[in-house]
Amino acid sequence: MFRSGAFVAEQCEPVRERQVQPNGLDLTLEAVFEQVEPGRVARGGKSVGERERVEALSGPDDTVYRLSPGAYVVRYEQVIRIPDDHVGFVYPRSSLLRNSAMLNTAVWDAGYEGRGEGLLQVGHELELEAGARIAQLVFARADHEETYDGDYQGENR
Numbered sequence: 001m002f003r004s005g006a007f008v009a010e011q012c013e014p015v016r017e018r019q020v021q022p023n024g025l026d027l028t029l030e031a032v033f034e035q036v037e038p039g040r041v042a043r044g045g046k047s048v049g050e051r052e053r054v055e056a057l058s059g060p061d062d063t064v065y066r067l068s069p070g071a072y073v074v075r076y077e078q079v080i081r082i083p084d085d086h087v088g089f090v091y092p093r094s095s096l097l098r099n100s101a102m103l104n105t106a107v108w109d110a111g112y113e114g115r116g117e118g119l120l121q122v123g124h125e126l127e128l129e130a131g132a133r134i135a136q137l138v139f140a141r142a143d144h145e146e147t148y149d150g151d152y153q154g155e156n157r
Contacts, residue, residue, distance in 0.1 A: 003086070003139040012078040012137070019133060026133035027090065030077040030115070032056075032065045046151075056130065063130040072120045074103070074134065075156055082112045087142040090118060090135050100124040103135055111147025115156035 008025040009015045019026040032054040039049035051073060056063045082088045088108030096103055100123035108116065118135060128134065 001141050003141070008137055008139050011081045011083060011139070014078065021136060024091075024136040024138035025078075026093065027076040027078055027135040027137055029065075029128055029130055029132050029134050030075045031130070032067065032120070032128065033073040033075070035071075035073060065128045065130070067120075067122045067126045067128065069122050069124060072122065073117050074120045074128075075117050076115060076135065077131065078137075079115050079157060080108070080113070080137065082108050082110055082148070083139070084110050084147055085141060085144075086110055086139045087144075088112070088137055088139055090116070090137050092135055093133055096120075096134060099126055101126055105135070108137075109148035109150075110142060110144050111149065112153065114152060114154050116152075117156070 002023055005021040005024050009020045012025055015025065019028065033051040034054055035049045035051050037050035040047045054065055054067070054072065056065050080088065087110060090103070090105040090108065092101075092103035102121045102123075104119040104121065120134075
C-alpha cells in the first residue's frame with residue numbers, strides 16, 4: 001500500500017507546502033553534475049567516476065541550469081529518511097517528460113538516509129531552475145530482513 005504525501009513529507013526536509021501531493025512528495029533540484037571520469041561497477045564493489053558541478057546562470061531572483069542534450073546527475077534538495085517498514089520509489093514529474101527529459105532512479109531501501117541523486121537524460125536543450133520540482137517520491141509498505149547499511153548511507157549531507 002502506498003502512503004500519503006503528508007506521511008512522505010514527514011520523513012523529508014526541507015519541505016515546502018506546495019511539494020506535498022496526494023500520493024507523494026515532490027523533490028526539488030539542488031544541483032546538477034556531469035560525470036567526467038569513468039566509474040566502475042564490478043562483482044566485488046564499485047566506484048563512482050569523478051564529477052564536476054554544472055555552472056549555473058545566476059539572475060537577480062534565481063539560479064538556472066541551461067542543459068544541452070546529454071546525461072547529468074541531479075541532486076535533490078531534500079534529505080530523505082526511508083522508514084524501516086517502507087521502500088521508496090522516485091518518479092519523474094511529467095513536466096520533464098513533456099520537455100524531452102527523463103529522470104532515472106533506483107529503489108530506495110528501508111533505512112536509507114541521505115540527499116539522493118538521479119540520472120537526468122536530456123533530449124533537447126532544457127533550462128532547470130534550482131528549487132524546481134523535478135521528481136516525486138512515494139513510499140510503499142514493505143517487509144524486509146534488514147535495513148540499508150550501504151556505501152551511500154548519509155550521502156550528500
